[in-house]
Amino acid sequence: MNRDSHYRNFFVSMSLALCCAAWAIAAEPPPFYESKTVNMIISTSPGGATDAAGRLVSRYLGKYLPGHPNIIAQKYARRRRYCCRELSLQHRQT
Numbered sequence: 001m002n003r004d005s006h007y008r009n010f011f012v013s014m015s016l017a018l019c020c021a022a023w024a025i026a027a028e029p030p031p032f033y034e035s036k037t038v039n040m041i042i043s044t045s046p047g048g049a050t051d052a053a054g055r056l057v058s059r060y061l062g063k064y065l066p067g068h069p070n071i072i073a074q075k076y077a078r079r080r081r082y083c084c085r086e087l088s089l090q091h092r093q094t
Contacts, residue, residue: 031067038062038069041076051075 040061042054058073 031065033065033069034067036067036069038065038071040071040073042073043076046075 038061040054040058042051042058044050044054055073058071062068062071
């Protein structure tokens with residue numbers, strides 16, 4: 001094979017790769033959390049280290065999730081053992 005044939009094969013393969021990349025970028029779905037609100041449940045007593053860490057994380061987490069959702073930190077400290085189960089059952093009923 002001569003040199004021109006190598007260049008032609010290279011340019012054809014690069015143009016094909018660029019077309020495939022452009023198609024993949026155009027077909028990307030919108031972010032899942034776009035224009036949504038995420039409720040972050042903090043199930044510890046107020047004023048503790050876990051409470052402070054949960055509130056700190058909820059303040060900055062929205063910037064790092066795709067779609068930049070609103071994060072709301074909720075206190076739900078009664079009967080810690082069953083709080084998530086109760087909340088999931090309430091969510092199913094509504």
